[in-house]
Amino acid sequence: MGQKIVIDPVTRIEGHAKITIHLDDTGQVSDARFHVTEFRGFETFCQGRPLWEMPGITARICGICPVSHLLASAKAGDCILAVTIPLAATKLRRLMNLAQIIQSHALSFFHLSAPDLLLGMDSDPQHRNIFGLMAAFPELARGGIRLRQFGQEIIELLGGRKIHPSWAVPGGVREPLSETGRHDIREGLPEAYSTVHTALEQFKQLLHQYEREAQTFGNFPSLFMGLVTPDGQWEHYDGNLRVVDSAGNVIADRLDPAHYQDFIGEAVEPWSYLKFPYYRPLGYPSSHEHCRLDNGMYRVGPLARLNVCTRFGTPLADQELREFHDRGNGTVTSSFFYHYARLIEILGALEHIEQMMDDPDLLSTHLRANAGINQLEGVGVSEAPRGTLFHHYQVDESGLMQRLNLIIATGQNNLAMNRTVTQIARHFIHGSDIPEGMLNRVEAGIRAFDPCLSCSTHAAGQMPLHLQLFNAKGTLLNEVWRE
Amino acid sequence: MAVKTLIIDDQLISALEEETLLQAAQAAGIHIPTLCYLEGISEVGACRLCLVEIAGSSKLHPACVTKVAEGMSVRTQSDRLQKYRRLIIEMLFAEGNHICAVCVANGHCELQQLAMDLGMDHVTLEYQFPNRLVDLSHDRFGMDHNRCVLCTRCIRVCDELEGAHIWDMAGRGTRSQVITDLNQPWGTSPTCTSCGKCVAACPTGAIFHQGSTVGEMVHERTRIEFIVNARQNHQWQF
Numbered sequence: 240m241g242q243k244i245v246i247d248p249v250t251r252i253e254g255h256a257k258i259t260i261h262l263d264d265t266g267q268v269s270d271a272r273f274h275v276t277e278f279r280g281f282e283t284f285c286q287g288r289p290l291w292e293m294p295g296i297t298a299r300i301c302g303i304c305p306v307s308h309l310l311a312s313a314k315a316g317d318c319i320l321a322v323t324i325p326l327a328a329t330k331l332r333r334l335m336n337l338a339q340i341i342q343s344h345a346l347s348f349f350h351l352s353a354p355d356l357l358l359g360m361d362s363d364p365q366h367r368n369i370f371g372l373m374a375a376f377p378e379l380a381r382g383g384i385r386l387r388q389f390g391q392e393i394i395e396l397l398g399g400r401k402i403h404p405s406w407a408v409p410g411g412v413r414e415p416l417s418e419t420g421r422h423d424i425r426e427g428l429p430e431a432y433s434t435v436h437t438a439l440e441q442f443k444q445l446l447h448q449y450e451r452e453a454q455t456f457g458n459f460p461s462l463f464m465g466l467v468t469p470d471g472q473w474e475h476y477d478g479n480l481r482v483v484d485s486a487g488n489v490i491a492d493r494l495d496p497a498h499y500q501d502f503i504g505e506a507v508e509p510w511s512y513l514k515f516p517y518y519r520p521l522g523y524p525s526s527h528e529h530c531r532l533d534n535g536m537y538r539v540g541p542l543a544r545l546n547v548c549t550r551f552g553t554p555l556a557d558q559e560l561r562e563f564h565d566r567g568n569g570t571v572t573s574s575f576f577y578h579y580a581r582l583i584e585i586l587g588a589l590e591h592i593e594q595m596m597d598d599p600d601l602l603s604t605h606l607r608a609n610a611g612i613n614q615l616e617g618v619g620v621s622e623a624p625r626g627t628l629f630h631h632y633q634v635d636e637s638g639l640m641q642r643l644n645l646i647i648a649t650g651q652n653n654l655a656m657n658r659t660v661t662q663i664a665r666h667f668i669h670g671s672d673i674p675e676g677m678l679n680r681v682e683a684g685i686r687a688f689d690p691c692l693s694c695s696t697h698a699a700g701q702m703p704l705h706l707q708l709f710n711a712k713g714t715l716l717n718e719v720w721r722e
Numbered sequence: 723m724a725v726k727t728l729i730i731d732d733q734l735i736s737a738l739e740e741e742t743l744l745q746a747a748q749a750a751g752i753h754i755p756t757l758c759y760l761e762g763i764s765e766v767g768a769c770r771l772c773l774v775e776i777a778g779s780s781k782l783h784p785a786c787v788t789k790v791a792e793g794m795s796v797r798t799q800s801d802r803l804q805k806y807r808r809l810i811i812e813m814l815f816a817e818g819n820h821i822c823a824v825c826v827a828n829g830h831c832e833l834q835q836l837a838m839d840l841g842m843d844h845v846t847l848e849y850q851f852p853n854r855l856v857d858l859s860h861d862r863f864g865m866d867h868n869r870c871v872l873c874t875r876c877i878r879v880c881d882e883l884e885g886a887h888i889w890d891m892a893g894r895g896t897r898s899q900v901i902t903d904l905n906q907p908w909g910t911s912p913t914c915t916s917c918g919k920c921v922a923a924c925p926t927g928a929i930f931h932q933g934s935t936v937g938e939m940v941h942e943r944t945r946i947e948f949i950v951n952a953r954q955n956h957q958w959q960f
Contacts, residue, residue: 294935639856
């Protein structure tokens, strides 16, 4: 037998992370880090593949938000073909992205985070999961599962399958919505509305109970970035990027996403496979400068999208958005409110879908612009449930991929997630004893961001964690594993 | 024209003496898996999937190139044959880069279908992950060597049906690959007529229509069948 090369850590695993916490001489937390220990390698192994295959391949990055990669990839493909896709195809892509936002947010809120919020951060971990939720709050749990199903079924109605549809392609989409499909969507809307209204009411009531968490779960100043329409409305598929600071000042607007390299830098740290994107004009914060207000740390995702937009564009969601903004005096800085923002986005997405339902273009058969390779470079950007997603492709004259750069939402929240871990650790850890509720609160702090790395492991109820506690000399004081 | 009688899978059948075991079995409704075989072009017995057991012989015989004989007793299904056939498919998967989930021929691929028919739920051999190239230089078609199983259907269909013979084999062993003309990019081939018969004949997603996305590559065989039928029935002899 020839030589065997062992790759360690194991690739293509989702949801593996570890956290290290460093104490100073007095036993206080000096630093904490959130390490992502998995490596995927899509940017490398896609090199040499035909452009046409990219939506299908990159959708496989994630089983929960494959539609986001599908759309960003197809948009990068549109750019390289240098075509304007048919209007009907744009509308259908928007419909699928809204469905994706609904199903992914429903998963995050009801399946993954509601057990913490409704059963309690310190409740018995044996029951602090979706099954415990089903036992304690059967109607809400059922509604959440059905809400996710509603989003998934719209994706299936359009793309032929709930997960990894190969439906959006460079130049457009493959199939329209059918008349029966449209009927099914209309039928499902009332129940979906009812579920999200109930969840919103329940979450607002819980805010008093979780005041301490709201203050410590990633509550710090940072920049926020997201797509908006030219007049500042919430956007998820097209539009330009807007960056606001935590005081609500628009510090950059109408940024062309295709020129992302002008304003987004990507840093790497030796202790995590996840890159650390930052807002380039303000620079990368060193580990000692994370608390400075003028660094380039920014957040993306539901919280950021609601912070950057001036209105949602639908009546019910706009009403909720006003209340949301009031809670933060304009800009909400606590990552605990990602949950809240998610529910508002579900509501708004349902309204947008309802508004689209009478559009005859959804049934059109003119869906695909055919063209060859007309440009050697293209950038596709869309709002994934977790935040702004960039696919940047370079091809050769025949359409073979030469270079890819993928900037994933979870990566853009990496700096903020690390800051969140530090903040929670400083609040809850004093000395070498790890309080019982610590693990779950750190998890919940990370979970508020709904990072993609949690895709598989959370479904079982817990994220695998490796918690290490060091003293000032680097000696390991305590270590806790959670598989 | 002499007729031979023989037994295939306990079924007594008769066949013309120039027929192969595969043709006789197919005519009798007995299924034997194949991959390199394509009706209407010459048989090469390369893939070995159609191996059958013949009573009195310790060897296995490829049904596509073995002529029928009087009194022959043939078994097309046995544990041994099943094991070898599955092993052949596993070897094909291990030696190339076959990622069905993102392949243009997903759902329309003979290799994938064979793997499913033979119950190949995993590959027991070590994947080789060869470094192979994709050729998109042709205006209409593409060639992905990662998905090529070297069945040579493209070579035979181009030579025998189209008469262009742009395809051929080059290299030895693991470096074997099909080439166009003098091992040059397909798009620069002066002899290719762009007829598309190789695209239709390919059993996998190796040769495909440019612009195909996942699962879109359907092998349209009606043109090949039309030409084969016309020749066999002498429709073009004036």
